Amino acid sequence: MPGLLSTLRAQPTAVDTLRRAIATDRVHHAYLFDGPDGVGKERAAFGLAQALVCERRLAGDSEACGECRSCARALPRAGEARPVHPDVVVLERGLYDPATIGRRSPETQDLSIDQVRTLVLARAAFPPYEGRAKIFILRRAEDLSQAAANALLKTLEEPGPRTHFVLLSSVADSLLPTIRSRTQRVRFAALPDGVVAELLAGQAGMTAEQAASIALLAGGSMATALHLGDPEASARRDEFVSRAMAAVTARGLEAGLALAEEAKKVGKEASMVHVETLAAAFGALARTTASNDDRAADVAVTRYAIALAAVRQLDANASTQLALEAMFIRLRAV
Numbered sequence: 001m002p003g004l005l006s007t008l009r010a011q012p013t014a015v016d017t018l019r020r021a022i023a024t025d026r027v028h029h030a031y032l033f034d035g036p037d038g039v040g041k042e043r044a045a046f047g048l049a050q051a052l053v054c055e056r057r058l059a060g061d062s063e064a065c066g067e068c069r070s071c072a073r074a075l076p077r078a079g080e081a082r083p084v085h086p087d088v089v090v091l092e093r094g095l096y097d098p099a100t101i102g103r104r105s106p107e108t109q110d111l112s113i114d115q116v117r118t119l120v121l122a123r124a125a126f127p128p129y130e131g132r133a134k135i136f137i138l139r140r141a142e143d144l145s146q147a148a149a150n151a152l153l154k155t156l157e158e159p160g161p162r163t164h165f166v167l168l169s170s171v172a173d174s175l176l177p178t179i180r181s182r183t184q185r186v187r188f189a190a191l192p193d194g195v196v197a198e199l200l201a202g203q204a205g206m207t208a209e210q211a212a213s214i215a216l217l218a219g220g221s222m223a224t225a226l227h228l229g230d231p232e233a234s235a236r237r238d239e240f241v242s243r244a245m246a247a248v249t250a251r252g253l254e255a256g257l258a259l260a261e262e263a264k265k266v267g268k269e270a271s272m273v274h275v276e277t278l279a280a281a282f283g284a285l286a287r288t289t290a291s292n293d294d295r296a297a298d299v300a301v302t303r304y305a306i307a308l309a310a311v312r313q314l315d316a317n318a319s320t321q322l323a324l325e326a327m328f329i330r331l332r333a334v
């Protein structure tokens, strides 16, 4: 089995940076992995951790062996949120039972100072349990409470020997400047649609065609693709499209307004995907009617453009309900 780093797809810059650091024994003590969700940040973090704790990696190797006991224990097992290796520690809001981190209530708001104290500060002065290296991986580092972030600053700047931090965030610019300035940023890009389609077909057991059409909507994120590929999400999308199609040709505007109001509850992210799917449906309609009904094809093309414009508005942070209301009014006027 290869080391986890070598299984990362379509992130050559990030992987090269990490491999070089590992091979030259210059792994930074605090990284900030910056990029969208579902593009491999977490895989890279565990790959780095694996290389640092591997028992068989020789000087100059840029990769974990992937086979030794430490390599196996450095990665979370399928379905588990954290690995069993005592030197690979994951921090995440809500990951731990409150009692184990000295709290009475669950961490609903943020990654608390209690978690940072128990998992990081209490151990910072000690060498790694198994001698090689100690790695703290912070999922969604933007969840750090202000107190937790401040408590981390000193350790982040001068961690003990062979101690490393990897902060993961899809909104890295929202982290405190004091945190950002103490970390080395490694950027992760959105994945190409082809890579998403390929990974999705392999993981979710769908046909290549289904995977390709979902990949087009996933914005380069495997997390989004897997969510879109989920049968329930896909049923909700199909329902939105058929109701929206009916609302466009209905007598009154009520059905469209009702969908716009529901969209507010569904949320912006999901609504953007719904409207993108609607746009795709108009696009498909334009293609199928083009050969025998020019007028119908023109109408479908115009509606396709209107739906896409609504997606752009949502992306530019327009109100979900207002954007959908305006879209239905325009769609019906064609």
Ligand SMILES: [Zn+2]
Pocket: 053, 054, 055, 056, 057, 064, 065, 066, 067, 068, 069, 070, 071
């Ligand atoms: Zn190993």
